[in-house]
Amino acid sequence: xxxxxxxxxxxxxxxxALLVLSGCTAGPVVHARxxxxxxxxxxxxxxxxxxxxxxxxxxxxxxxxxxxxxxxxFPEAPPPQPVPLPATxxxxxxxxxxxxxxxxxxxxxxxxxxRPSAVAEFIWRAHxxxxxxxxxxxxxxxxxxxxxxxxxxxxxxxxxxxxxxxxGRSYDxxxxxxxxxADKLEAVFGKRATLFRPPFGEHDSTTLKxxxxxxxxxxxHWTETVHEGKVRFQTPEKVVQPGDVLLMHFRPALMDxxxxxxxxxxxxxxxxxxxxxxxx
Ligand SMILES: [Zn+2]
Numbered sequence: 001x002x003x004x005x006x007x008x009x010x011x012x013x014x015x016x017a018l019l020v021l022s023g024c025t026a027g028p029v030v031h032a033r034x035x036x037x038x039x040x041x042x043x044x045x046x047x048x049x050x051x052x053x054x055x056x057x058x059x060x061x062x063x064x065x066x067x068x069x070x071x072x073x074f075p076e077a078p079p080p081q082p083v084p085l086p087a088t089x090x091x092x093x094x095x096x097x098x099x100x101x102x103x104x105x106x107x108x109x110x111x112x113x114x115r116p117s118a119v120a121e122f123i124w125r126a127h128x129x130x131x132x133x134x135x136x137x138x139x140x141x142x143x144x145x146x147x148x149x150x151x152x153x154x155x156x157x158x159x160x161x162x163x164x165x166x167x168g169r170s171y172d173x174x175x176x177x178x179x180x181x182a183d184k185l186e187a188v189f190g191k192r193a194t195l196f197r198p199p200f201g202e203h204d205s206t207t208l209k210x211x212x213x214x215x216x217x218x219x220x221h222w223t224e225t226v227h228e229g230k231v232r233f234q235t236p237e238k239v240v241q242p243g244d245v246l247l248m249h250f251r252p253a254l255m256d257x258x259x260x261x262x263x264x265x266x267x268x269x270x271x272x273x274x275x276x277x278x279x280x
Pocket of ligand 1: 199
């Protein structure tokens with residue numbers, strides 16, 4: 001019997017949810033999902049394919065098995081050392097996480113434009129830590145899509161309701177955009193967002209105060225963008241640095257963007273990690 005990846009994911013989510021819940025006794029779910037070297041052992045994954053490919057068969061380029069075969073082997077991620085947060089009544093704004101640990105972070109924004117179907121299974125099977133900064137209407141329209149990624153280890157965070165630039169707007173407007181989205185995302189995903197990314201990265205001091213007042217512990221920009229499989233550096237080093245934050249979007253080439261980000265992080269001698277393990 002054949003099944004599309006989307007159907008397989010839907011079929012295994014209850015099993016996976018049980019596995020994740022039962023393994024979650026000492027902290028966030030994501031602790032059990034820290035990235036390790038990809039092991040091509042279908043039986044170890046709740047997203048296992050219904051048929052076992054032959055050990056010698058080469059995966060078809062563009063297939064999920066092909067993407068999995070391209071994922072580099074990373075050094076073990078170091079135990080996270082959370083960064084100190086200022087107690088100033090406002091959220092810090094960071095382009096890169098202030099850490100010397102050999103880690104970098106993958107973030108995926110928006111959610112309204114495209115939602116490639118293989119992403120959740122790719123994230124689960126390759127152990128890719130991701131933070132999703134979602135606009136709340138996209139999350140409300142497609143909750144199952146993002147819940148599958150959440151179950152696979154991804155974490156949902158806040159990217160406003162309407163994706164308008166916040167810089168220069170009133171406190172009330174900004175608070176409505178940030179708290180309003182936080183409330184809706186919490187209703188859909190059962191967890192309050194603790195990180196915020198302003199649309200276009202545009203912000204002012206009011207944004208950081210409003211984000212703090214809506215529950216955000218930190219506000220993130222980015223250091224690299226990834227689009228259609230290409231990483232573009234926005235820092236002088238032109239190589240991924242410890243603490244760097246890579247930005248991509250829910251767009252048609254998201255599988256290529258994830259792979260390109262993993263390769264760039266690997267080339268730098270770093271390991272992908274989860275932002276939420278560092279901002280507590
Ligand atoms: Zn955006």
